[in-house]
Amino acid sequence: MSTNINNNGLPNIDDLQLLANELFKALPNEFPKEISLSPDKSEHPRAAKLAETILHTGSSDSLNQVPLAVPSNVQPAQHSFSGFGVSPSVIDYGNTGASVLYPNAGAGFDPQSENYSKGIHDNQNLNLNNPQTGFYDINLNNGTPQLNEESIFSSIALNNQYLPFQTESSSFEIELQTALASVDTQFRKRVDFPFNGNETAAAYYFLEQNPFAFDRRSSNIIVGNSFDTKEIPLFKATHFDAALVKKDFPILNETVNGKPLVWFDNAATTQKPKSVIDRIAYFYEHENSNIHRAAHELAARASDAYEAAREKVKTFLNANSVNEIVFVRGATEGINLVASTWGEHNLSSGDEIIVSNLEHHANIVPWKRLADKKGLKLRVIPVDDDGQILLDEYAKLLNSKTRLVAFTQVSNALGTVTPAKKIVEMAHAAGAKVLIDGAQSVSHMKVDVQHLNPDWLVFSGHKLFGPTGIGALYGKENLLNEMEPYQSGGNMIQDVTFEEIKYHKAPNRFEAGTGNIADAIGLGAAIDYVSKLGIEAIGQYEHFLLEYATRLLKEIPGVRLIGTAKDKASVLSFNLQGYSNDQVGQALNREGVAVRTGHHCAQPILRRMGVETTVRPSLAFYNTTEDVDTFIKTLWELKKVKF
Structure with a gap:
């Protein structure tokens, strides 16, 4: 709304009062729903200052934005890519990775800077209007002027939890925040977290949610046929609001x-944030080309984006070099690549391969086929009744004939987290190579x-909130260069004559033909997203x-949990007495x-646990x-029907 200016240069008091009343109607019940700003009224003497602050920041929509001192040389771009730290609903300052609410989200990631080499864990700012957390992508920077940190970034101090329209020097908003801090607002419950016994979770009082509020409420636990409120022990953890992240x-x-x-099938595949979806679309709209061998602009853009994605995988895994990262279709292809190259050329009759009883078929079948073909022996690390x-x-299985140990870091069926570093150390002590299946671990831990020290590690992008049909094989560089090519064709050769073929070194020697360029870039965007959250x-x-x-599931009579290892990732396998598994799945x-x-x-692992x-x-x-x-609740309803 607009306001009339009176003779002394101040806004008209009636307009201010109308606007203030509109605001206070939206506030929690503890506040009056109508006030007067006339000099002889004193219900809320500071409300005039509040209304004046809002008027100076624009319309009432300003409650969802932060006023910024934007440099005159920065012009809003005509496009907006949600998913790169820029919300379509707010002003877009080009491809800087900044947003109106948190303009330093993604800023400062110069590829030459220390922050870029360290990864992106240090910058936790989110855009609350559109909280996608992908960080600044160097491939989307077309020379947009940088924002002035002194004039813009100083208006936001996330660690101090300023209100959306608050500046550091405004005593009124600080006082208002102090007043609101003592009130349980209608937007969210305030919960005390036991960091040092007296700290309180921060709240964004005029926004629906706080992006760093950890969902730690007491829960309604069903006991018998009724609800009984029980207190869930507080878990010391970083503030994390999954409900806000879900909006991405x-x-x-x-x-x-x-x-x-309710997507509880994440071990099979994870869903994709809009930043990943948008990044793939951006590639096809602006960069689509084959890579590496053309002199034109789009080839350069595509090649840069593809190799930048390889750099992101390298940083994510803390590999020594991008030459240790090979793009493959997924963990399955990565395992088959090692079996078909290193395995075929380095293993012979009588050699032994060790796998664990926890393995996915993808880490059993390639080795069993190779063993049958070459006369190898496949040995299995047993697990206890908890799945550990x-x-x-395992130590008893290792001997001088052991050439390879292949195992999962996290079981897809039970969620068991294996002692990966110890398994690697023991295998290397016996002179064996090690391959880790990281398909289920990279999204959770x-x-x-460099810490684990495997010879190879594989993972799939679609289990890391990225696209299907893309993944990565990590291998020690010297070892990769010793391995024979997996497939033959273009892109993996240095020189071809009818007399001799010279192959590239890794990683190109394993990426024959036109690869999955767009989805490799999408995988890079997924890594950006996960790394931004931390x-x-x-x-x-x-x-x-x-x-x-787990606690709630164990309360249900007739539930048998399959896999109860002390160290588990986010998998719950179970049977429900009186129902087939398909019936339970259909009811859910x-x-x-x-x-x-x-x-x-x-x-194999389910049969070890006595189930199919x-x-x-x-x-x-x-x-x-x-x-x-x-x-x-659905499982309890099933029990009520049956019994």
């Missing part, structure tokens, strides 16, 4: 059978190949959610809850306690 994933707005989708690796039994924060939140769901689907039923391509199939809900950071409650 368009598919999670879907309904199934008229119910909101028995290291003492920090995977550092893999440690993700892991802590998911651990809390797993404990929450009617409530919009997506789970996996079956053998999960891990038949399980129901497998698997969790990710965009799942919430409310999602878990829906899942648990």
Whole structure:
């Protein structure tokens, strides 16, 4: 709304009062719904200052934005790419990675800077209007002027939790924040977290949610046929609001059978944030070309973006060099690549390969086929009744004939986290090479190949919130260069004559033909997203959610949990007495809850646990306690019907 200016240069008091009343109607019930700004009224003497502040920042929509002192040389761009730290609903200052609410989101990531080489864990700012957290992508920078940090960044101090329209020097807003801090607003409950016994979670009082608020509420736990409120022990973790993060994933707005989708099939595949979707679309709209061998502009753009994605994978895994990162279709192809190249040329009759009882078929079948073909012996590390690796039994398997140990870091069927570093050390002590299947681990925990020291590690992009049909094989550079090519064709050769062929070194020697360029770039965007949130924060939140769901699931009579290792990632496998697994899956689907039923391509471990199939809900950071409650309530309803 506009206001009239009176003779002394101040806004008209009636207009201010009208605007202030509109604001106070939206405030919690503790505040009056109508006030007067006339001099003889004193209900809220500071409200005039509040209204004046809002007027100076624009319309009432300014409640969702932060006024910025934008340099005169920065012009808003005509396009907006949500997913690169820029919300379509707010002003776009070019491809700087900045947003109006948090203009330093993505800023400062010069590829030559120290921050860029360290990764992106240090910058946790989010855009609350569109909280996609992909960080600044150097391939989208077309020379846009940089924002003036002194004039813009000083208006936001996330660590001090300023109000959306507050500046550091405004005593009125500071006083208002202090007043609101003592009130339980209608937007969210305030919860005390036991960091040092007296700190309180920050709140964004005029916004729906706080992006760093950890979902740690007491839960309604069903006991018998009624709800009984029990206190869930507080879990010390980084603030993390999954409900806010969920807004980044368009598919999670879907309904199934008229119910909101609850995606509990993350071990099979994860959903994709809009930043990944937009990045792939941007490639096809602006960069689409084959890579490496053309002199034109689009080839340069595509090549730069593709190799930048390789750099992101290298940083994500903490590899020594980009030459240690080979793009493949996924973890399965990565394992087959090693089996078909190193295995074919280095293993001979009588040699032994060790795998664990926890393995996915993708880490069993290639080695079994190779063993059958070459006369090798396949040996298996046993697990206990909880699904934990028995290291003492593993030690007994190692001998001078052991040439390779291939094992999973996290079981896809049970969620067991294996003692990966110890397994690697023991194998190397015996003179064996090691391959780690990281398909289920990279989305839940920090995977550092220099720390773990495997010879190879594989993972799939679609389990890391990236596209399908893309993944990566990490291999030590010298070892990769010693391996024979996996496939032959263009892109992997230095020179070809009818007499002699010279191959590139890694990684090109393993990337024959036209690769999955767009999805490799999409994988880079997914890594941006995960790294922006922080893999440690993700892991802590998911651990809390797993404990929450496990406790509730164990309350249900007739539930048998399959896999109860002390160290687990976010997988819950179970059977429900009186029902087939398909019946349970169908009942959950009617409530919009997506789970996996079956053998999960891990038949040996399920048979070890005495079952053929399980129901497998698997969790990710965009799942919430409310999602878990829906899942648990459905299982209780099944029990009521049956018994």
